[in-house]
Amino acid sequence: MWLKYLVSLWLGLLLVGAAIVPQDEHPRGLDSSNSTLELVHVLFRHGPRTPVNTFPKDPHINETYEPYGWGQLTNAAKVELYKIGKQLRKRYKNFLLPYYQPDLLHAQATQSSRTIMSLQMVLAGLFPPENTPLEWNMLLNWQPIPIYMEPEATDKILRQKVPCPRYDEAVWEVMHTPEVLALHEKNAELLRELTDLTGLNVTYAHDVTNVFISLQTQLAYGLKLPEWTKDYFPDKMRPLAIKAYTYDAYTPELCKIKGGYYLEDLYKHIQAKIDGELEPAGRKLFISCAHDWTISNVLSALNVWGDRMPRFSALIAIELHRRTDSGDYFVEIYFQNDPNKPPELLQVPGCDKQCPIEQLLKLSQDVLPDAPYEQLCIAKGTSDGTHITYHK
Numbered sequence: 532m533w534l535k536y537l538v539s540l541w542l543g544l545l546l547v548g549a550a551i552v553p554q555d556e557h558p559r560g561l562d563s564s565n566s567t568l569e570l571v572h573v574l575f576r577h578g579p580r581t582p583v584n585t586f587p588k589d590p591h592i593n594e595t596y597e598p599y600g601w602g603q604l605t606n607a608a609k610v611e612l613y614k615i616g617k618q619l620r621k622r623y624k625n626f627l628l629p630y631y632q633p634d635l636l637h638a639q640a641t642q643s644s645r646t647i648m649s650l651q652m653v654l655a656g657l658f659p660p661e662n663t664p665l666e667w668n669m670l671l672n673w674q675p676i677p678i679y680m681e682p683e684a685t686d687k688i689l690r691q692k693v694p695c696p697r698y699d700e701a702v703w704e705v706m707h708t709p710e711v712l713a714l715h716e717k718n719a720e721l722l723r724e725l726t727d728l729t730g731l732n733v734t735y736a737h738d739v740t741n742v743f744i745s746l747q748t749q750l751a752y753g754l755k756l757p758e759w760t761k762d763y764f765p766d767k768m769r770p771l772a773i774k775a776y777t778y779d780a781y782t783p784e785l786c787k788i789k790g791g792y793y794l795e796d797l798y799k800h801i802q803a804k805i806d807g808e809l810e811p812a813g814r815k816l817f818i819s820c821a822h823d824w825t826i827s828n829v830l831s832a833l834n835v836w837g838d839r840m841p842r843f844s845a846l847i848a849i850e851l852h853r854r855t856d857s858g859d860y861f862v863e864i865y866f867q868n869d870p871n872k873p874p875e876l877l878q879v880p881g882c883d884k885q886c887p888i889e890q891l892l893k894l895s896q897d898v899l900p901d902a903p904y905e906q907l908c909i910a911k912g913t914s915d916g917t918h919i920t921y922h923k
């Protein structure tokens with residue numbers, strides 16, 4: 532009983548304490564004086580975690596990653612995600628007034644502890660109940676907000692791991708195009724050395740990404756990396772590690788099978804909003820938490836990924852605005868890879884930074900799903916069956 536009280540007191544003080552720390556500016560990118568914000572979609576990657584993968588020569592192969600366990604959110608992640616929630620609050624405070632109501636938002640995570648927990652932390656920062664009718668505990672400035680989840684077996688929008696033989700095959704095809712083969716040939720020595728040092732078969736950019744993230748997460752947890760990593764991690768490995776994200780959505784077909792489903796859902800909400808048919812009518816925010824590949828696949832489908840290394844907690848905000856004079860709608864797409872830096876306003880090729888919705892839809896035509904998933908996923912028999920991926 533006493534312990535419980537102390538824990539809640541401590542948590543309460545922590546939340547109150549964090550609230551008085553100066554907040555980061557999360558500025559508007561463009562002039563918004565002649566338009567109103569109508570609908571926001573936020574999609575972010577879970578925060579920093581302990582490793583998911585290891586390799587045969589990993590000196591930390593038997594590590595337990597106490598107190599979290601493998602693949603779980605760390606305390607540093609909770610601090611970071613809570614801060615991101617406060618940044619979002621600052622940016623959207625007037626838009627989301629006056630306080631949390633069930634119709635206001637839909638929050639969804641993938642079937643994964645770290646995304647569900649990450650979304651909880653961001654919502655804690657976004658909707659503190661203090662000084663609202665929802666305040667219920669003077670010592671704990673937090674309120675429960677429901678998070679929805681679709682099982683991995685059917686979640687094409689966020690988790691994006693519903694089995695798809697054609698997708699695996701099409702990635703194999705990409706990895707065997709002349710330009711991708713040439714890049715791997717150029718890096719043959721590095722791949723051979725990494726194979727030797729890790730005991731893993733490091734053949735593709737994806738294998739480099741796999742080792743890269745393992746080392747990155749071990750370091751963040753506080754482990755000492757083996758001596759050999761000094762010459763390889765992060766600088767020498769990064770250029771190839773980045774490429775896996777690009778290759779995963781290298782063609783319109785790959786974009787369609789992955790990021791295309793998020794875009795389809797996004798445009799459905801936007802169209803309903805424009806038509807005055809969004810249900811519930813008070814819905815203003817869709818906030819989702821997923822994975823690095825979700826982030827890169829969605830931005831690739833929008834043709835704005837570029838070669839990047841997605842950070843943990845990387846965040847996309849897609850804002851629908853309406854011009855006051857003409858009543859026309861446009862979209863602004865923001866990307867914040869690092870919560871310590873301001874978000875970047877992205878420009879879809881062929882469109883302004885304030886992209887008219889009709890134009891955006893036109894530019895997305897060849898990455899929107901145009902057949903049932905099962906049909907898009909029928910293999911053509913062009914690969915040797917290798918499943919090339921960096922994540923479990």
Ligand SMILES: *[C@@H]1O[C@H](CO)[C@@H](O)[C@H](O)[C@H]1NC(C)=O
Nearest residue numbers: 561562563564565566855856
């Ligand atoms: C906003 O509208 C006013 C009045 O029509 C106009 O003078 C002003 O230039 C507009 N600003 C922008 C940024 O379009």
Ligand SMILES: *[C@@H]1O[C@H](CO)[C@@H](O)[C@H](O)[C@H]1NC(C)=O
Nearest residue numbers: 587588589590591592593594
């Ligand atoms: C991990 O544990 C196994 C089984 O106890 C042991 O054989 C192995 O040497 C350990 N590896 C390392 C790197 O500690």
Ligand SMILES: *[C@@H]1O[C@H](CO)[C@@H](O)[C@H](O)[C@H]1NC(C)=O
Nearest residue numbers: 726731732733734735917918
């Ligand atoms: C490594 O993987 C590649 C591609 O899957 C395969 O062709 C090769 O035989 C493997 N090498 C070893 C040593 O297992």
